Amino acid sequence: MAMYTIGQFSRITGLSIKTIRLYHEKGLLRPALVDEFTNYRYFNDHNVDTARAIAYLRELQFPLAEVQEILSEFREDTEVLPFFEKQQKLIQARINQLNQAATSLDGVIRREKEVLTMLRQLESDIREKEIGDQTIIGVRWKGKYSETGKWIGQAARQSGRSIRGAPFNLYYDCEYKEEDADIESCFPVSGLTEKHHQKARVLPGGRCLSLIHKGPYEQIGLSYQRLFEYLQKKGYRAQTPSREIYLKGPGIIFRGNPKNYLTEIQIMIAPQNGGQDERQDGRQD
Amino acid sequence: MAMYTIGQFSRITGLSIKTIRLYHEKGLLRPALVDEFTNYRYFNDHNVDTARAIAYLRELQFPLAEVQEILSEFREDTEVLPFFEKQQKLIQARINQLNQAATSLDGVIRREKEVLTMLRQLESDIREKEIGDQTIIGVRWKGKYSETGKWIGQAARQSGRSIRGAPFNLYYDCEYKEEDADIESCFPVSGLTEKHHQKARVLPGGRCLSLIHKGPYEQIGLSYQRLFEYLQKKGYRAQTPSREIYLKGPGIIFRGNPKNYLTEIQIMIAPQNGGQDERQDGRQD
DNA sequence: CTATGGTCTCCCCCAAGGGGAGAGTCAAGT
DNA sequence: ACTTGACTCTCCCCTTGGGGGAGACCATAG
CATH class of the missing domain: 3.20.80.10 (Regulatory factor, effector binding domain)
Structure with missing residues (x-):
């Protein structure tokens, strides 16, 4: 079984070293081995899977606490469906808020541009x-x-x-x-x-x-x-x-x-x- | 000229007391008067205008630092146009990111629901x-x-x-x-x-x-x-x-x-x- | 004169890491 | 065996936009 140092693991997963250490600290990602004298972390392929799952859930904008809950309490995707649905609502709300801001900005920009051309001519x-x-x-x-x-x-x-x-x-x-x-x-x-x-x-x-x-x-x-x-x-x-x-x-x-x-x-x-x-x-x- | 204590001002503007103090500390919102012995803040109607402007820019998702820059360096809406345009791009980027997450979530939810109905029948x-x-x-x-x-x-x-x-x-x-x-x-x-x-x-x-x-x-x-x-x-x-x-x-x-x-x-x-x-x-x- | 409620500063907390210091470790070259 | 350079460790502070609360003042009404 291949073992990776944190640097290698970082290159494999695309997560920064800081991020990996944070996930470890929060209990999201337990290294396969932690040297008890040097405290060096070593990761294996199973860790790679977990890291990918975390990255995926993070892309879906899940907060770390929820990611941990999901990873620690479930073993099947279907069981996570309620989380997905909650998250979907949350994201829709955020999108709506931003859309509102975008619409406002759009109006303001258009008006101010009109004023500028007015001023010029x-x-x-x-x-x-x-x-x-x-x-x-x-x-x-x-x-x-x-x-x-x-x-x-x-x-x-x-x-x-x-x-x-x-x-x-x-x-x-x-x-x-x-x-x-x-x-x-x-x-x-x-x-x-x-x-x-x-x-x-x-x-x-x-x-x-x-x-x-x-x-x-x-x-x-x-x-x-x-x-x-x-x-x-x-x-x-x-x-x-x-x-x-x-x-x-x-x-x-x-x-x-x-x-x-x-x-x-x-x-x-x-x-x-x-x-x-x-x-x-x-x-x- | 009417003067308001921070509590009254909070009720007028809809901003929390904590928020008002933060804006003061960051130099966004200077109270009309600060009692030099008690340090009590007192606000006037001009402060209300400024607070409204800040709230508006915050709705447009401007960070406080930018709000301060805008408020301290400009006196006309038209001059702020570049800020608006930059902000518009930023918001669009955020919306796109969220939309991507929403699309992914949508797909996952649909698939898992199908699996569930499959399992039932x-x-x-x-x-x-x-x-x-x-x-x-x-x-x-x-x-x-x-x-x-x-x-x-x-x-x-x-x-x-x-x-x-x-x-x-x-x-x-x-x-x-x-x-x-x-x-x-x-x-x-x-x-x-x-x-x-x-x-x-x-x-x-x-x-x-x-x-x-x-x-x-x-x-x-x-x-x-x-x-x-x-x-x-x-x-x-x-x-x-x-x-x-x-x-x-x-x-x-x-x-x-x-x-x-x-x-x-x-x-x-x-x-x-x-x-x-x-x-x-x-x-x- | 006191009770009540407003306000002050100061400190800690959140999420999700980033930056850097100082010390310890690993592996390769000499 | 020693050195060197690249890694890695922990620890602390910083970010944004505030929220919570402690303990100390302040204001005003009865």
């Missing part, structure tokens, strides 16, 4: 553009502008994992109101589950004026002023609700510097004249 | 039954019966994650040979990838005699003898190759007790005479 000028229809979930409320954060949070909870872009507000008032403004806080969504589906609706696209406001929200009045001037100069007719998209605001981790906040203001333009498809107002809910 | 009697076509991957070899283990391992490696049942041998010799037997060691497979596809082939089904042999392989000769007697009595003609299905042999963890090994022997029966579809018996089990 930023020109703080009024543009006319076409925007498409969007499926959204929103929360309608009345109050002061500064309460927006709370309601965005509300909308985020309603949308759960379906959020597909930056939050925005819809302003249903035609004019600026300090108090008691009529606002809907929304998220664009997609891939909704059944029960979320009824809370969502489609926000129609169309032609709009767009201006990206850079800086704190307190100064957003100036950007609105520029937009209204432009509207008047071109003779366009504005449609409510107007939209304020919070491309970059207080972050998830940091509040950030308000000087770098980015908010896109979109004012939908009513079709010019005559056209029978004259929608004055997108209210549907 | 075991009657060690000769039966005639129809078996269906099977897609298999096999390794053909010549040598001694006892080398089977090695070649089954070979076949397992070839089949990878597509294995769908117990391993078996095909015996191409008409008679029992001690040495230099002509054998193919196989696994039933399904869900093959492209590159595995060409190694697989279909093993045709048909009518066969089946006997489940219980006990060590060394005694399998007796079971063969019973089968051959039955064949002769019925006047059936046997077809090669015959099959030996290792329902329960040495396990993955334990070698197990050879007295409990289960091996199903299947001998295909050649169609009787003339009639190309002559079923004599409705048994289909």
